[in-house]
Amino acid sequence: MKYRFTRKQLAIPYALFLLVFVIAPLVVIISYALTGSDGHVSLKNLAGFFSDPNTMGTLLYSLMLALVTTAVCLLIAYPVAYALAFSQIKRRSVILLLFIMPMWINFTLRLTALKEILTLIEGNLAFHPFLNSVIGMSYDFLPFMILPIYNQLERMDKSLMEAASDLGADRKQVFLRVTFPLSIPGVVSGIAMVFLPAMTNYVVLEMLYNSTYIMGSLIGSYFSAYDWHGGSMISLILLALICIFTLLGGGNKEENARGGSLV
Amino acid sequence: MAEDNIIELKNITKRFDDDGSIAVRDFNLSVRRGEFVTFLGPSGCGKTTTLRMIAGFDMPTEGKILLDGSDITLLPPNKRPINTVFQRYALFPHMNIFENIAFGLKLKKLPREEIVNKVKHVLDLVDLEGFEERSVATLSGGQQQRIAIARALVNEPKILLLDEPLGALDLKMRKEMQIELKAMHQQLGITFIYVTHDQEEALTMSDKIVVMNRGSIQQIGTPEDIYNEPKNAYVADFIGESNIFKGIMTGKLKCRFCGGEFVCMDDVDEGTLVDVVVRPEDVILTAPEEGTVVGTVTAVTFKGMHYEITVESGKYEMVIVSTRAQKVGDTVGMCLEPDGIHVMIAEDHTTRFEATVTADLKLDYNGKTIECDICDIIPGSRIVEGVLTDSAGSAIDTDRLKVHVSIEPGDIEMSDDVDAGLTRGHIINLIYKGDHYCYVVRTDHGHDLIVDDEYLWNMGDQVGLILPEEKMSFALKK
Known part of the structure; x- marks a missing residue:
């Protein structure tokens, strides 16, 4: 007689995974964030973050960097995704692949190559740290913006655009009133996938010789100084920021979830 | 009168760029103002493509479209006073019902008050008063269909195009909408062009039906014309149930088919x-001794309103609808009134192709050899030491020689082994003709040829086509 698993039993491995790798670390972070070095519960870390001009400066710099990177990615990705989704070209999956393929090459290798190119153009990377970081991040995160938008556009019922044109809309009006509004879920998940990593991925900055701290490097610096409490608080603040952005952007949950699918 | 035509399609041909296939072939049609015209045909017959060219979504490869006498062939959809009801409705999911219907009006920059009034008016027309604030997702299929119609009608188009608008609805809903659409058409006086594959729908609603098959118009006429006087076997088979037989005219208004001689009303030359x-x-079923043809009942099916009775007479089979039941195995007589017989001159279904002459003086078609004696084809020619010479004895240049080969549909054999014959293809159409099936086989080279076969094959079957040499006739190409 074969043994049949119940639903509950089948959920056990995932529940365990969640417990060990998601819930437990979160509990640890929260408990560290809300305690001082003496072990007592306090909001000192929180107050410390917002009163320290250095950390606030880092937060602002990260936000700026993430904002510009996201904007650049969006400006490049949308036309590309649009062209890929609606053009008549035969091998569009191949062209899509060309944009995705850099993801298959090791991240540091890619950045090293980019660094060489930028050095060739600019002479010294130190002259344009912010610009270089934006270029590096945009290069890195572009596929994550293209894919969700492409998926959304490609899946769109083409007869909706025909209907708009049939009802008297010219090409610009079709785009502004139908195509773009319907692609917003894809844009939102693209932004979510680019904006948040752009705030924390300090490896890009380090490799491009930008010594300014962003949120990721800030947390790292606290941890390497054994300040688990301060570092955890910053992680928690970042987590809160992520939650706020997701809630702001994710009004249409269901479609957003589908738009987020990568392949 | 020419100025009464709202739209005219002249020699429209549509060839798709990607594979060069022809979707619509030399399509000519005039539609009168206020008419209800239906394009009827199986899927892939080009009816939707034609509609899309009228709407402006597709551009014809050749030909012209005239709206009220002016050329609109290259005009984009938004510049045409024509609106479409799409097969899958195509309502904008990010807008509510009011915004959906008002879409076209807002683009025309009408004052808000007028828009509100017009939307209310069309919602009234489609029986969905007060639905303005509802979202598309909360509506049933039937309601979405009505909104799609309202959204098109609110723009007061000169022509309303409907692309299988009822295809996604259940039977009862479909019947209701058929009646409502017809009523709307009469009430509004707008020209309707309707696309469907449902012959009953077409017969119920239309003023004029355009029967299409494989990109070409088969027949244009009123529903009565199309049903009672089908122009060819295809139309007869597609519209309603019918028995189709091969026959021959045996005298004035006399026709022999199905093993009997009948009086008919179509005056076709003897022979x-x-x-x-x-x-x-x-x-008409009669006692055996009174019938023109006598047969045996092989099947009886009760259909509610009537019985469907299949009678076999010799090698022919006839389907009969009668209110009176018969017993399987009974012998019955069958009669026909002259107006119950519709005679069409048989189309010429001979397959013709060109073959070349090879160096060893055989015929070649697409790399396959046809065994025949070339000296029989060219009168007076002889083969002298491997060289073909004419009657005067001088050599004939075989490189430039081409031979017309023709063969009758009944002489072509189909085989499961796709490589068994001269060429191969798949079955794209079949019509039962009383004692045999008439197949249209599309070869891998894209040629359609007609094959008569007594056995049943299925649509889409891959078959090898065996063309026996002894049944071919040859003629030299001049």
Whole structure:
């Protein structure tokens, strides 16, 4: 007689995974964030973050960097995704692949190559740290913006655009009133996938010789100084920021979830 | 009168760029103002493509479209006073019902108050008063369909195009909408062009039906014309149930088919080969001794309103609709009134192709050899030491020689082994003709040829086509 698993039993491995790798670390972070070095519960870390001009400066710099990177990615990705989704070209999956393929090459290798190119153009990377970081991040995160938008556009019922044109809309009006509004879920998940990593991925900055701290490097610096409490608080603040952005952007949950699918 | 035509399609041909296939071939149609015209045909017959060219979504490869006499062939959809009801409705999911319907009006920059009034008016028309604030997702399929119609009608188009608008609805809903659409058409006086594959729908609603098959118009006419006087076997088979037989005219208004001689009403020259269409409801069952043809009942099916009776007479089979039941195995007589017989001159279904002459003086078609004696084809020619010479003895240049080969549909054999014959293809159409099936086989080279076969094959079957050399006739190409 074969043994049949119940639903509950089948959920056990995932529940365990969640417990060990998601819930437990979160509990640890929260408990560290809300305690001082003496072990007592306090909001000192929180107050410390917002009163320290250095950390606030880092937060602002990260936000700026993430904002510009996201904007650049969006400006490049949308036309590309649009062209890929609606053009008549035969091998569009191949062209899509060309944009995705850099993801298959090791991240540091890619950045090293980019660094060489930028050095060739600019002479010294130190002259344009912010610009270089934006270029590096945009290069890195572009596929994550293209894919969700492409998926959304490609899946769109083409007869909706025909209907708009049939009802008297010219090409610009079709785009502004139908195509773009319907692609917003894809844009939102693209932004979510680019904006948040752009705030924390300090490896890009380090490799491009930008010594300014962003949120990721800030947390790292606290941890390497054994300040688990301060570092955890910053992680928690970042987590809160992520939650706020997701809630702001994710009004249409269901479609957003589908738009987020990568392949 | 020419100025009464709202739209005219002249020699429209549509060839798709990607594979060069022809979707619509030399399509000519004039639609009168206020008419309800239906494009009827199986899927892939080009009816939707034609509609899309009228709407402006596709551009014809050749030909012209005239709207009220002016050329609109290259005008984009938004510049045409024509609106479309899409097969899958195509309502904008990010807008509510009011915004959906007002879409076209807002683009025209009408004052808000007028828009509100017009939207209310069309919602009234489609029986969905007060639905303005509802979202698309909360509506049933039937309601979405009505909104799609309202959204098109609110723009007061000169022509309303409907692309299988009822295809996604259940039977009862479909019947209701058929009646409502017809009523709307009469009330509004707008020209409707309707696309469907449902022959009953077409017969119920239309003023004029355009029967299409494989990109070409088969027949244009009123529903009565199309049903009673089908122009060819295809139309007869597609519209309603019918028995189709091969026959021959045996005298003035006399036709022999199905093993009997009948009086008919179509004056066709004696000796002409014809296709005869007999509608099941036109066959009169009689006592065996009174019938023109006698047969045995092989099947009886109760259909509610009537019985469907299949009678076999010799090698022919006839389907009959009758209110009175018969017993399987009974012998019955069958009669036909002259107006129950529709005679069509049989189309010439001979397959013709060109073959080349090879160096060793055989015929070649696409790399396959046809065994035949070339000296029989060219009168007076002889083969002298491997060289073909004419009657005067001088050599004939075989490189430039081409031979017309033709073969009758009944002489072509189909085989499961796709490589068994001269060429191969798949079956794209079949019509039962009383004692045999008539198949249209599309070869891998894209040629369609007609094959008569007594056995049943299925649509889409891959078959090898065996063309026996002894049944071919040859003629030299001049």
